Amino acid sequence: MVPGQYDRAEKMVELVHGVSGFHPTYRAFHAVGDIYRGTFTPIPEAKQFTRAMHFQQAVPMTVRFSGGGGNPDAPPSTTADMACKFYFPTGRVTGLISLNADTFVAQNVGQVVGFVDATEPDPETGEKDDAKAMAYISSIPTMTSALALRKKIPAPVSFAKTAYHAIHAFRFVNASGNVRRQACLPTGHLPCRSPVFQSCPPRRQ
Numbered sequence: 350m351v352p353g354q355y356d357r358a359e360k361m362v363e364l365v366h367g368v369s370g371f372h373p374t375y376r377a378f379h380a381v382g383d384i385y386r387g388t389f390t391p392i393p394e395a396k397q398f399t400r401a402m403h404f405q406q407a408v409p410m411t412v413r414f415s416g417g418g419g420n421p422d423a424p425p426s427t428t429a430d431m432a433c434k435f436y437f438p439t440g441r442v443t444g445l446i447s448l449n450a451d452t453f454v455a456q457n458v459g460q461v462v463g464f465v466d467a468t469e470p471d472p473e474t475g476e477k478d479d480a481k482a483m484a485y486i487s488s489i490p491t492m493t494s495a496l497a498l499r500k501k502i503p504a505p506v507s508f509a510k511t512a513y514h515a516i517h518a519f520r521f522v523n524a525s526g527n528v529r530r531q532a533c534l535p536t537g538h539l540p541c542r543s544p545v546f547q548s549c550p551p552r553r554q
């Protein structure tokens with residue numbers, strides 16, 4: 350998290366409401382979902398890479414599986430998402446969110462705002478301007494390819510049979526203070542299995 354994300358949180362939720370409508374008592378996105386309770390058991394190798402408490406021992410967890418959209422009355426889309434919370438013995442709670450897409454449309458908050466602005470209907474006519482949207486999308490090659498890939502994602506058969514991707518980059522510090530950057534990838538189509546940690550190529554700090 351960088352401070353700028355907090356600064357722009359309200360603006361982001363406003364934009365989301367503009368896209369999905371405002372539905373009191375529902376989350377702005379991922380409006381429909383179910384929460385399950387369980388135990389997270391890390392694979393033994395995880396300790397080598399991180400001193401994070403939930404990778405040292407089994408901890409209680411909750412998982413919320415949801416669809417992506419913010420309108421609870423809309424038909425289900427092809428998105429399936431998983432939000433995990435891990436409850437530490439100290440009382441602290443940490444989370445991990447993931448999507449069934451392995452890429453995200455935007456690389457930063459500015460691109461999200463630009464995307465929403467470009468795809469919103471004209472406030473006066475209520476019409477969408479496809480040319481404006483396409484021009485914005487085409488100006489960002491990573492957005493173009495992420496949207497193309499999204500279209501190819503098959504509709505999930507069930508939340509339990511979906512592969513989830515925590516797209517973020519993670520900085521892991523182990524008990525000896527060694528630092529490495531990790532991508533967190535699913536090992537298969539079972540969301541409750543511990544993720545396998547794969548090294549990212551070394552990068553400058």
Ligand code: HEM
Nearest residue numbers: 365376377378379413430431432446447448453461515516
């Ligand atoms: C700028 C990009 C993003 C925006 C604007 C955004 C927006 C949101 C919003 C508004 C919510 C609802 C929060 C609430 O009302 O409690 C949400 C929840 C969620 N987001 Fe994002 N999100 C972004 C990126 C991501 C990414 C990259 C992932 C996964 C890799 C992700 C996964 C999720 C999940 C799984 C939830 C559901 C949380 C739950 O079930 O409690 N989001 N997001």
